[in-house]
Amino acid sequence: MARRRRVYEGKAKILYEGPEPGTLIQYFKDDATAFNNAKHAIVTGKGVLNNRISEFLMTRLGEIGIPTHFIKRLNMREQLVREVEIIPLEVVVRNYAAGSLAKRFGLEEGSLLPRSIVEYYYKSDELGDPLVTEEHVTAFGWATYQELDEILNLALRINDFLSGLFTGVGLKLIDFKVEFGRLWDENDEMRIVLADELSPDNMRLWDIETNERYDKDRFRFGLGDLKQGYAEIARRLGILPEAGPADVRGTGTLQ
Numbered sequence: 001m002a003r004r005r006r007v008y009e010g011k012a013k014i015l016y017e018g019p020e021p022g023t024l025i026q027y028f029k030d031d032a033t034a035f036n037n038a039k040h041a042i043v044t045g046k047g048v049l050n051n052r053i054s055e056f057l058m059t060r061l062g063e064i065g066i067p068t069h070f071i072k073r074l075n076m077r078e079q080l081v082r083e084v085e086i087i088p089l090e091v092v093v094r095n096y097a098a099g100s101l102a103k104r105f106g107l108e109e110g111s112l113l114p115r116s117i118v119e120y121y122y123k124s125d126e127l128g129d130p131l132v133t134e135e136h137v138t139a140f141g142w143a144t145y146q147e148l149d150e151i152l153n154l155a156l157r158i159n160d161f162l163s164g165l166f167t168g169v170g171l172k173l174i175d176f177k178v179e180f181g182r183l184w185d186e187n188d189e190m191r192i193v194l195a196d197e198l199s200p201d202n203m204r205l206w207d208i209e210t211n212e213r214y215d216k217d218r219f220r221f222g223l224g225d226l227k228q229g230y231a232e233i234a235r236r237l238g239i240l241p242e243a244g245p246a247d248v249r250g251t252g253t254l255q
């Protein structure tokens with residue numbers, strides 16, 4: 001295979017130049033990190049599961065009219081996506097108190113919030129992704145008021161749809177993080193689209209009956225085997241890799 005140019009490497013993914021201008025290949029690594037890289041491990045097979053879960057969720061969202069960067073999955077670890085200009089915000093939507101929100105306001109983990117809450121964090125590993133307000137976002141020019149309005153609207157639609165989808169398979173969507181990007185069409189019209197990934201690395205999913213956690217909190221707080229949790233989510237969604245659990249073991253790229 002010809003060597004591809006690496007455009008960007010993050011904690012859990014690598015972006016390579018795509019086959020056509022305006023496309024990128026998104027490669028899912030097996031690295032698990034928490035607390036801004038303070039905790040790190042290789043969880044063999046995590047990348048395969050996240051690639052598959054993200055493909056599934058992005059496709060379902062595309063079907064209900066949410067614009068996304070996703071084009072198609074290429075293989076076990078890679079997907080083809082549109083190159084977008086990432087808006088440097090982590091947009092978090094919360095339905096139940098957990099994680100940093102529970103800590104900040106002294107709320108019991110798992111308590112239902114009075115309504116869904118959307119928060120913005122400035123994407124900066126050096127600063128530890130600080131919580132920011134609309135004032136910071138617009139004053140520093142990370143996004144305009146109009147873009148923020150669109151982002152809020154999309155984030156709430158994504159939340160409504162995913163909450164229903166997961167309820168259908170016995171899971172509670174506690175909270176999740178998404179990222180958005182700007183995409184220009186052939187007429188130079190700009191659209192905000194869902195980018196990055198949608199996987200259990202970026203969302204909290206609890207069993208509706210038992211409150212068992214299947215997401216990255218297993219790794220963050222040593223609550224159980226991470227891969228087993230992610231595989232359970234994939235199983236409930238009906239998308240365990242085609243050839244069964246053996247598919248999840250390899251670290252290489254299957255072409």
Ligand code: TMP
Nearest residue numbers: 098099100101175176177201202203204
């Ligand atoms: P938090 O409660 O730690 O602020 O996390 C809220 C949600 O955002 C949770 O579903 C995990 C996700 N998240 C990320 O995807 N990346 C991050 O860097 C952090 C801190 C949280």
Ligand code: ASP
Nearest residue numbers: 011033034035036037038
């Ligand atoms: N995403 C961050 C990290 O990888 C923090 C977290 O998810 O807890 O370190």
